[in-house]
Amino acid sequence: xxxxxxxxxxxxxxxxxxxxxxxxxxxxxxxxxxxxxxxxxxxxxxxxxxxxxxxxxxxxxxxxxxxxxxxxxxxxxxxxxxxxxxxxxxxxxxxxxxxxxxxxxxxxxxxxxxxxxxxxxxxxxxxxxxxxxxxxxxxxxxxxxxxxxxxxxxxxxxxxxxxxxxxxxxxxxxxxxxxxxxxxxxxxxxxxxxxxxxxxxxxxxxxxxxxxxxxxxxxxxxxxxxxxxxxxxxxxxxxxxxxxxxxxxxxxxxxxxxxxxxxxxxxxxxxxxxxxxxxxxxxxxxxxxxxxxxxxxxxxxxxxxxxxxxxxxxxxxxxxxxxxxxxxxxxxxxxxxxxxxxxxxxxxxxxxxxxxxxxxxxxxxxxxxxxxxxxxxxxxxxxxxxxxxxxxxxxxxxxxxxxxxxxxxxxxxxxxxxxxxxxxxxxxxxxxxxxxxxxxxxxxxxxxxxxxxxxxxxxxxxxxxxxxxxxxxxxxxxxxxxxxxxxxxxxxxxxxxxxxxxxxxxxxxxxxxxxxxxxxxxxxxxxxxxxxxxxxxxxxxxxxxxxxxxxxxxxxxxxxxxxxxxxxxxxxxxxxxxxxxxxxxxxxxxxxxxxxxxxxxxxxxxxxxxxxxxxxxxxxxxxxxxxxxxxxxxxxxxxxxxxxxxxxxxxxxxxxxxxxxxxxxxxxxxxxxxxxxxxxxxxxxxxxxxxxxxxxxxxxxxxxxxxxxxxxxxxxxxxxxxxxxxxxxxxxxxxxxxxxxxxxxxxxxxxxxxxxxxxxxxxxxxxxxxxxxxxxxxxxxxxxxxxxxx
Ligand SMILES: Nc1nc2c(c(=O)[nH]1)N[C@H]1C(S)=C(S)[C@@H](COP(=O)(O)OP(=O)(O)OC[C@H]3O[C@@H](n4cnc5c(=O)[nH]c(N)nc54)[C@H](O)[C@@H]3O)O[C@H]1N2
Ligand SMILES: Nc1nc2c(c(=O)[nH]1)N[C@H]1C(S)=C(S)[C@@H](COP(=O)(O)OP(=O)(O)OC[C@H]3O[C@@H](n4cnc5c(=O)[nH]c(N)nc54)[C@H](O)[C@@H]3O)O[C@H]1N2
Ligand code: SF4
Ligand SMILES: [Mo]
Numbered sequence: 001x002x003x004x005x006x007x008x009x010x011x012x013x014x015x016x017x018x019x020x021x022x023x024x025x026x027x028x029x030x031x032x033x034x035x036x037x038x039x040x041x042x043x044x045x046x047x048x049x050x051x052x053x054x055x056x057x058x059x060x061x062x063x064x065x066x067x068x069x070x071x072x073x074x075x076x077x078x079x080x081x082x083x084x085x086x087x088x089x090x091x092x093x094x095x096x097x098x099x100x101x102x103x104x105x106x107x108x109x110x111x112x113x114x115x116x117x118x119x120x121x122x123x124x125x126x127x128x129x130x131x132x133x134x135x136x137x138x139x140x141x142x143x144x145x146x147x148x149x150x151x152x153x154x155x156x157x158x159x160x161x162x163x164x165x166x167x168x169x170x171x172x173x174x175x176x177x178x179x180x181x182x183x184x185x186x187x188x189x190x191x192x193x194x195x196x197x198x199x200x201x202x203x204x205x206x207x208x209x210x211x212x213x214x215x216x217x218x219x220x221x222x223x224x225x226x227x228x229x230x231x232x233x234x235x236x237x238x239x240x241x242x243x244x245x246x247x248x249x250x251x252x253x254x255x256x257x258x259x260x261x262x263x264x265x266x267x268x269x270x271x272x273x274x275x276x277x278x279x280x281x282x283x284x285x286x287x288x289x290x291x292x293x294x295x296x297x298x299x300x301x302x303x304x305x306x307x308x309x310x311x312x313x314x315x316x317x318x319x320x321x322x323x324x325x326x327x328x329x330x331x332x333x334x335x336x337x338x339x340x341x342x343x344x345x346x347x348x349x350x351x352x353x354x355x356x357x358x359x360x361x362x363x364x365x366x367x368x369x370x371x372x373x374x375x376x377x378x379x380x381x382x383x384x385x386x387x388x389x390x391x392x393x394x395x396x397x398x399x400x401x402x403x404x405x406x407x408x409x410x411x412x413x414x415x416x417x418x419x420x421x422x423x424x425x426x427x428x429x430x431x432x433x434x435x436x437x438x439x440x441x442x443x444x445x446x447x448x449x450x451x452x453x454x455x456x457x458x459x460x461x462x463x464x465x466x467x468x469x470x471x472x473x474x475x476x477x478x479x480x481x482x483x484x485x486x487x488x489x490x491x492x493x494x495x496x497x498x499x500x501x502x503x504x505x506x507x508x509x510x511x512x513x514x515x516x517x518x519x520x521x522x523x524x525x526x527x528x529x530x531x532x533x534x535x536x537x538x539x540x541x542x543x544x545x546x547x548x549x550x551x552x553x554x555x556x557x558x559x560x561x562x563x564x565x566x567x568x569x570x571x572x573x574x575x576x577x578x579x580x581x582x583x584x585x586x587x588x589x590x591x592x593x594x595x596x597x598x599x600x601x602x603x604x605x606x607x608x609x610x611x612x613x614x615x616x617x618x619x620x621x622x623x624x625x626x627x628x629x630x631x632x633x634x635x636x637x638x639x640x641x642x643x644x645x646x647x648x649x650x651x652x653x654x655x656x657x658x659x660x661x662x663x664x665x666x667x668x669x670x671x672x673x674x675x676x677x678x679x680x681x682x683x684x685x686x687x688x689x690x691x692x693x694x695x696x697x698x699x700x701x702x703x704x705x706x707x708x709x710x711x712x713x714x715x716x717x718x719x720x721x722x723x724x725x726x727x728x729x730x731x732x733x734x735x736x737x738x739x740x741x742x743x744x745x746x747x748x749x750x751x752x753x754x755x756x757x758x759x760x761x762x763x764x765x766x767x768x769x770x771x772x773x774x775x776x777x778x779x780x781x782x783x784x785x786x787x788x789x790x
Contacts, residue, residue: 117143199211565637
């Protein structure tokens with residue numbers, strides 16, 4: 001593949017080995033020739049957002065379904081938004097829910113699921129797997145809801161309809177033959193608590209902890225760092241805390257697109273006199289200004305300015321910034337003892353302060369300015385904001401977690417919070433803002449390859465089992481196991497493993513190499529068209545749909561980003577009577593695997609989800625009396641000792657200070673550091689459309705945003721088509737190269753040397769071995785690339 005051109009442009013050490021890996025993502029069904037770039041929008045949301053949401057809803061669902069669905073979104077008697085994990089207002093905090101308690105992107109997520117378009121048996125007759133593999137994820141998703149179970153047996157060119165009973169028989173036979181230890185049970189974060197609990201129970205009863213999930217690629221670094229430092233891997237604030245904070249830091253996060261209702265909370269912070277500090281390589285529209293569609297000012301005025309201070313940081317510079325903030329806080333305390341640090345908190349609740357303090361004052365300002373790209377003066381201003389705040393909440397997302405040094409960065413954020421006693425008091429804390437609507441709940445329910453012994457022992461006790469203790473594979477380990485032939489079967493409870501994971505070309509080969517792939521899905525995606533030798537697609541119900549079982553209509557439960565657990569009830573008629581709920585699929589599969597008389601009452605679970613919740617109550621910490629508590633109108637809040645009582649369930653019984661050392665990411669000359677991010681018109685690998693409205697990029701997704709000074713220096717013109725080639729030192733002296741073709745260069749406000757492209761188009765560029773230390777999360781936000789003329 002164009003090796004001549006490649007070698008011409010390569011600079012590889014003589015002894016170096018050059019590996020070329022790369023998939024040409026299908027692109028022919030999207031016409032990107034009309035790329036249009038306009039000025040980024042000045043304010044997020046406003047009436048335009050509502051218009052877009054309604055238009056998409058009407059296109060996908062029609063007027064009747066739209067009118068039946070949107071009013072139930074995020075209401076107490078309705079269903080939980082399948083979009084992000086942002087929490088709903090709670091009566092307990094004196095907040096009521098509005099008539100329209102959702103955002104543009106929530107409405108798009110609903111429209112995508114509740115669409116009236118369907119994929120049926122005829123569709124699969126018409127399209128071979130090869131044909132489908134030439135389509136983009138966008139095209140695949142646009143075909144509509146999966147309505148019938150299908151199978152592709154060894155040697156088949158097409159998927160064909162299969163009876164449910166036969167589907168379960170085939171899967172069970174293969175799984176029993178291959179063994180659970182050779183099977184990966186992947187979960188994406190939309191699965192309900194009930195489905196997740198059953199799924200991990202199935203995997204563990206079969207003898208495997210191989211439970212990789214999307215969280216491994218998402219907030220794993222947050223969980224790792226928070227567990228280590230405060231003893232709980234979850235955020236320590238409520239919505240009320242956030243809205244009543246004196247200073248809210250939003251870093252590595254683009255809430256205007258990915259957590260839009262967070263903007264209403266940020267607006268409240270401003271109205272109550274609080275300050276907002278935004279730390280981001282890009283001046284994301286939602287961080288700068290917000291037009292609240294529910295206020296007159298938001299409809300007709302310029303909206304509320306949000307960020308009081310915007311630090312346009314270099315990609316990967318956050319650890320250096322927070323080290324500098326720690327140092328400045330220490331020095332401020334030295335100058336005016338007793339005014340900056342919370343000594344009584346430090347003394348009573350923390351461990352390791354002396355060792356931390358010993359190294360904390362050292363800063364090499366030249367180094368800090370190089371790593372962060374920020375001026376000392378601004379960093380000093382920022383440190384003063386921390387020093388003067390009476391209550392600080394630090395929020396972050398993928399711009400922090402998907403870096404090699406993500407774990408130490410978050411540990412340093414915790415250091416800064418601990419110094420000032422900003423954990424476990426109202427209006428203060430740490431707030432990793434979760435992605436998928438139930439990703440946090442899935443973890444609570446046991447979707448983790450390394451659940452603690454206490455959880456495993458509780459499962460044993462409850463079901464009279466002996467579940468395995470050996471930790472299982474996470475997502476990256478699953479990929480390695482597939483490559484090495486140790487993993488032969490893959491089951492996906494939702495998600496799009498092929499497109500969401502790093503190094504797409506290798507991942508697709510790995511999936512194709514499996515004996516068995518099973519995808520439990522609502523919509524078609526890339527993972528369905530890179531099948532294992534035997535492959536099945538099992539169509540499932542979504543959040544919006546009525547779930548009727550033998551005991552009557554069922555509801556499910558979910559947990560948001562702030563540990564609130566509550567019920568979700570779908571109301572729409574399913575688009576096919578062939579779709580089964582996730583719980584029903586898992587339960588029937590388990591019955592096929594184990595035969596009659598298994599210790600887990602799978603059939604009862606399927607007939608009545610209360611039976612599952614009774615078991616959750618006995619096994620999962622904090623869930624006693626689950627069936628009653630989730631029936632409360634606002635659900636209930638899971639315990640969080642640091643938040644609730646400043647007690648820290650770490651081995652020391654205290655919150656831990658840590659010492660962290662920032663390291664420069666080596667970017668050779670002529671190369672850029674690429675982050676992969678979401679446009680305003682997608683949900684992860686699901687592409688809704690081609691309008692990244694806030695950033696001003698329309699009608700195209702294969703674009704790379706570059707600082708115009710870098711464009712000049714590297715000699716690329718506005719709109720020029722280039723290939724992105726990533727370069728990864730493979731550790732044995734060679735350089736692995738990965739290529740993604742045909743991206744248009746767009747000048748954009750990003751720091752020098754830093755570029756951005758959309759996920760998942762950029763995934764072929766992410767090396768599988770490039771992972772965060774300590775959490776094994778793929779480094780999706782810092783890929784060394786060069787641009788090559790196409
Ligand atoms: N509409 C919509 N909503 C979503 C999703 C979606 O795809 N669409 N996805 C959901 C999921 S699963 C998740 S995890 C969340 C993701 O929510 P986000 O984390 O907001 O998603 P990204 O688009 O990855 O944005 C990363 C942000 O971090 C910034 N950034 C990149 N590198 C750095 C860095 O080194 N330092 C700092 N300070 N900032 C950096 C980027 O400029 C960008 O603003 O959203 C959830 N909500
Ligand atoms: N380069 C790069 N890679 C990344 C990221 C990045 O920022 N950059 N972000 C990472 C992050 S944060 C995440 S969370 C992962 C996301 O990884 P995944 O969770 O695996 O991917 P999604 O695109 O969210 O999955 C979408 C598919 O889920 C299925 N689905 C939707 N709703 C339901 C449902 O209710 N039930 C079931 N069973 N299936 C359903 C549909 O078939 C749909 O096609 O990607 C990661 N990959
Ligand atoms: S903020 Fe998130 S949860 Fe709320 S409506 Fe929007 S997408 Fe849904
Ligand atoms: Mo995520």
